[in-house]
Amino acid sequence: MITEQIRQAAKQAIESLYNISLTYKDIQINDTKPEFEGDYTLVLFAFIRQLKKSPEQLGNEIGEYLISHHPGLFSSYNIIKGFLNMTVHTHYWVDFLQKNFSNPAFGKKQPSGEKVMVEYSSPNTNKPLHLGHLRNIFLGWSIAEILKANGHEVVKTCIVNDRGIHICKSMIAWQIFSNGETPSGSGKKGDHLVGEYYVKFNDEYKKQVKELMASGISKEEAEKNAPVMKAAQQMLLDWEAGKPGVIELWKKMNSWVYEGFEVTYKRIGSDFAKTYYESDTYLLGKKFVEDGLKQDVFFKKDDGSVWIDLTEDGLDEKLVLRADGTSVYITQDLGLAQQKYDDLHYNQSIYVVGDEQNYHFKVLKLILQKLKKPYASGLYHLSYGMVELPAGRMKSREGNVVDADEMIDEMVSISAKHTEELGKVKDFSEEELNELYDTIGLGALKFFLLRVDPKKRMIFNPEESIDFHGFTGPFIQYTHARIKSILRKEKADQSYRIKESGLLKLEKDLLFKMEQYSTIVEQAATEHNPSVLAIYAFEVAKTFNSFYTEHSVMNAESGEKKQLRLQLCELTAHVIASSMGMLGIKVPERM
């Protein structure tokens, strides 16, 4: 990574010229703005003050020093205001290209020895997946791939929230309204079918509350006493007591949901090495309560409920065990954290969960730290913002969600329509066509959800968000297909040595971008942010497209130029395929 090389050279130069001692943070190296001459820029302002020299003098002294001590690295420099702009020698770029253009591991890091668990998706089993889940899944899958590329050993996990009042709601509604409807009988996807009954439950519940209120009962009382709600609560108790009929129904409906999820996961290319079920883990946290009481981390109130006081940490008192002895959400997560650590002794455990749970995860980590768990510091909540519709939040209960399966179908059918209109792949078989439509449609969707900083909320406008031009997946896929079309005609000659051709501006721009790839891969991991890669891949594609329009590869000015450009094509294709791969997006050979 050349910026580090330059930083080091600059540090050494300033230290030996002025006999001062610096840290790397003192040296600020930026990419030179395109309107100025040069590749990288050293910002001089801080030193101007410290050394009481004019920018001109300082810049010249440092510039001269760097040129004379690193003749292979720098070819020239200029000073504008407080900025020292340095031009990197053409040899360096050509050398870089030759070393890397055919390296399949370009951009990947050596094994780090770190183990990381990434938990994502984490669905409830009472309804199908929606657009918000897709953001979660794509994020989780992508961050796992990014960490792998950085040399970590990664285990993808999923916690299925398969028990609780929400499932009971779907079950009750199914008992009342279904007449025994099943996925195989109705032809409906299992998760969708169960989700329909969840919505039906809420419709019925609202109706009953309204009726009770009409008969003069207060809203609060009505909500408590609506017959369907009481039935659902009773069912939860029966479930916990292991009542056979309830367990049987629960298993049956959950299995429908799993079959449905499996179809969706498979289609979007999502996978888990290990799946945890809440019904197996929800009791694990209870032993923490005893430990916590012994260590005086927790305390007991008169009614028997157990709490932790986090007021000194700027938070509240938090319940960890109910008066009736049952555990709450946080208790379950304490248990699961331990279980996961026992299973993999991870260095880092990442939870991909929406930002409405920021407080919860802050508390979880804090409690584990107070309990002196060795793995506590490795917990990381990868918090992401909601996907909202122009009208506001999606609510499954209300049924105003963008369904994941429908969304995917929509994207794929649009990609099919575009592809047919353009008519560039008429020789494809039916099977090849379908694969291509999937690649493009899913590519557009994944890119759309991953190109934004995870922390930020995003608005999905069905009318405007579906696009295949500009800052999109298909734009980048198209660039890849174009490059491959050249490489099908001729590949770069592995043994050819480029001697001295000089570099045209657009060739150099492209190389400059390529050189950043390793840094970007690293940055995406440290920031836990796939959008860094998405933006980068887009910039690469854009840079290539400019180059492509301006300069011919096959009809290059000379044999050497042709080889240089073929090498550039190979490296660019690799970088695009590899960065998109980490986003879970395939790139086609033709489109």
Add this chain to the structure above:
RNA sequence: GGCCCGGUAGUUCAAUGGAUAGAAUAGGAGUUUCCUAAACUCUAGAUACAAGUUCGAUUCUUGUCCGGGCUACCA
């Protein structure tokens, strides 16, 4: 009420305290005898408001205004 996020072109998104705030889209004007025009080139358009910190602020601090979330013996 308390705590935590966010407010940047019409719209959707960028910008480790650094140069004239970048893209994309929508708008306007162009490019195809030549490797895929899902492309390329040009053009116009934005930091909510007010103070402060300093050589320099979209970025840091404070206040105001506007959104969102959390503050459950739900998960």
